[in-house]
Amino acid sequence: MSTGQPTQFDKKVFQATREIFVGDKAKTRKCKSVKRYIREYSGDKSSLKQLRTQYGEGIVQDSILRLLSHGLYESTLVAIQWFPDLLEVAGTQNEVVPQPEIAKTTGQLTPEDLPQTSGDECLDQSKSTEATTPIDGGNESIARNGNGRSPAIPVYLPFTVEHMLMEKIQKTLELACYQYGLKFLPNLMQKQGWDCPEAVELTKWTKLFARKGNLVWEGSGQPSKQLLQSIATIRHAAVHRLRINSVGLERFLTNAENLAEVLGNDQFIQTISQLRLHTQETRNELIQHKETIQTQLEIGQEEIARHRAELNRKEQEILRHAESEDRKYRHIAGEKLERTLGLMGDLSVSSNGQGESLESVDDIEDDPISDDYSDSDHDEQFEDCSEV
Structure with a gap:
């Protein structure tokens, strides 16, 4: 979602992470830095963990990067323009004008x-x-008041x-x-x-x-x-x-x-x-x-979350099955090769029958050439051919 249009999901992500990306951290635009700042944050991360579990870490991180790129963590004014309901103004019936510090944050003028x-x-x-x-x-917020009414x-x-x-x-x-x-x-x-x-x-x-x-x-x-x-x-x-x-x-x-x-x-x-x-x-x-x-x-979001959780479960099940099958096949292949290696035995010279068929290099080199095979025979063959 790169349109820059705010969503309720972005609002939840912002509320869960607004205390993490403060100061210079609000200026980061890198995935690695985002992960590191979240990992190093020692405060309450329960809301963020819940979002990650429900929607997936990648989707939550994309939302954080989008919020960072639009400067919501750097400027309260920008955050309020994206999510107007984040500004809380408490007061009596006549106290409609926000307090001076809130007014300056939102760009309003105080009296x-x-x-x-x-x-x-x-x-x-x-x-x-x-x-x-x-x-x-x-x-x-839609919290109930003392009279039980929203x-x-x-x-x-x-x-x-x-x-x-x-x-x-x-x-x-x-x-x-x-x-x-x-x-x-x-x-x-x-x-x-x-x-x-x-x-x-x-x-x-x-x-x-x-x-x-x-x-x-x-x-x-x-x-x-x-x-x-x-x-x-x-x-x-x-x-x-x-x-x-x-x-x-x-x-x-x-x-x-x-x-x-x-x-x-x-x-x-x-x-x-x-x-x-x-x-x-x-x-x-x-x-x-x-x-x-x-x-x-x-x-709809709950239904999607259920489907997403079911798909994640099935994905993990398929991965576990694939890993199990791979281990089994590797074990079978290993046993097969091990048996083959066992049948071959050790490669060493033996004095038994099998060793008697092996000849040394010296024996082959000292074997005399048969008298029936000589260069003169070849010469006679060539001479016959020439006479023809």
Whole structure:
């Protein structure tokens, strides 16, 4: 599999070996080095051994070399782009924005890093590194929680739909903030020349709300810092076309609804609530379909693994039989040759009857030539021929 497309098998291999290929080891591209690093690793290798047993050492090694060649062990960002669910973000409902160190790893900006300039300038500065960076809203593991229910499994909407949804959330919140400004900040709106919702980007509203502590909130109370950080990230994700999974979308929508409640505008609360419910229904359908596909995939992989194990067993059985037959034939051939050698006996001169038939070299050389055989006879024959 040299296409470079990530698979669930590659993900399992990466998780089983990510602690082995660190530092300079992550830069290796040679089979011998891969084997040596695995052999020298003193940590837990049970997962790797299980993969080798199930799929074969060669297939696992090919996957490791492919992951190494794409730089997954060298860059957390690359690893997350291949396997978005590897990024785990723990937090409360409002803590959607990852911690600063996680945000920097994935190429996201923290609220402190959000641009002071216009959105176009920010886009020019970061589009080269963030165009395809995914934002993960949670852990994709399917472990059971305390209530015995599986947590939400992140899935991805088609990017066109996802981007439309993020733009819709952004514009709705900007309109809600603008309506709030007209009601409670008319002097500031007039001074800044903010005469339409499009004149003020969402991040400016979040900074304004965070800076002014004496604002009047008609809704559920003053917005928290975490809530404002999440709202700022909504605009950032929409502008920079960041990939967001279903869990991230759910949290963004929840926080957008919370901000609308803080602003105290029932119209926007209802609009965002409907968006969240429709998105949740779609996500549930996708999750159900994904679980079905995953189950089918696992069943197929288990069946393949059984067949592979059976083929390996048969191969070993054939090899053992071939080795056994080879040993038997070598033994029979050896016995046959041994009997032949025994019948021949030792090669030595004997005084018995068999030895009497052997003549020495001296005897042959001293044997006189018969008188009947001489050169004169030949001469007479040639003379007769000439006379004829």
